[in-house]
Amino acid sequence: MVKPILLGGLLGGLLLFIWGAFSWMLLPWHTNTLKKFSNEDVVAVTLNAYAPEPGVYYLPNASGAAGTEEKSVVTEEARPAMAEGPIVFATIQARAADMGGQMARGLVTHIMAAMLVCWIVLQAGQVSFARRFGLVLVFSVAASLVGLVPGWIWLGFSTDYTLVGIADMLISWALAGLVIAWATAPRSGA
Numbered sequence: 714m715v716k717p718i719l720l721g722g723l724l725g726g727l728l729l730f731i732w733g734a735f736s737w738m739l740l741p742w743h744t745n746t747l748k749k750f751s752n753e754d755v756v757a758v759t760l761n762a763y764a765p766e767p768g769v770y771y772l773p774n775a776s777g778a779a780g781t782e783e784k785s786v787v788t789e790e791a792r793p794a795m796a797e798g799p800i801v802f803a804t805i806q807a808r809a810a811d812m813g814g815q816m817a818r819g820l821v822t823h824i825m826a827a828m829l830v831c832w833i834v835l836q837a838g839q840v841s842f843a844r845r846f847g848l849v850l851v852f853s854v855a856a857s858l859v860g861l862v863p864g865w866i867w868l869g870f871s872t873d874y875t876l877v878g879i880a881d882m883l884i885s886w887a888l889a890g891l892v893i894a895w896a897t898a899p900r901s902g903a
Contacts, residue, residue, distance in 0.1 A: 714835060721896030722828030725889035729823040732885040743881070746874040764805045772801040802868045830886075831893050839899045849890030850883070857882045 737743055750756045764770055773794035830852055834845050857879045864870035 717835060717897045718828050718831045721831035721834075721893040722824050724892040724896065725827030725831065726820065726824030728889045728892055729827060729885050730820045732888050733819070733823070733881075736881050736885070742877045746871060746877050760803075760805060767806050768804075770801070770803050770805055772799070772803075800869060827889055827893060830889070831897055834893055834897045842894050842898065845894035845897055846890045849886055849893050853883050853886030853890075856886075 773791050775788060775791035775795055830849055833852065834848050837844065837848060861870075861875055861878045861882065865872065865875040
């Protein structure tokens with residue numbers, strides 16, 4: 714059981730990573746869903762001045778201040794600001810991160826995910842290639858529903874951004890699924 718998990722995880726994770734690089738760096742579909750601020754210099758100066766540290770920011774911050782009893786409750790003071798807008802969900806970094814380190818962490822994460830999916834597929838027992846491939850596709854639909862759709866529902870991610878993310882997820886896992894279905898095939902003498 715270990716060998717198909719390692720083989721499928723390594724090859725499947727590598728395919729996920731390669732597709733992700735191709736999808737984000739060579740295809741225009743992700744960048745075409747991103748909006749541009751009308752004056753990026755002013756926005757950058759404002760963020761540098763008012764986002765005191767790198768992290769995830771939400772405007773208006775509708776929960777109580779950190780360390781208070783109101784952490785998970787929308788405060789009365791925030792309701793008018795939320796109704797009026799704008800609402801912003803942003804990740805702030807001080808500067809560009811180390812691309813090599815990010816790529817390495819991304820590759821390891823993809824391999825780990827593919828290994829987990831191999832394990833799931835192996836739990837189905839001796840089923841056909843099509844059934845094993847189908848299990849990977851079902852996993853990718855589930856991952857899209859819980860990983861991408863909530864941003865559309867709760868954070869206002871645009872429909873086109875969300876749909877491109879789902880399509881990207883389905884394509885990447887379809888490619889990895891071919892390798893995973895092959896790697897998890899029953900072997901004679903195993």
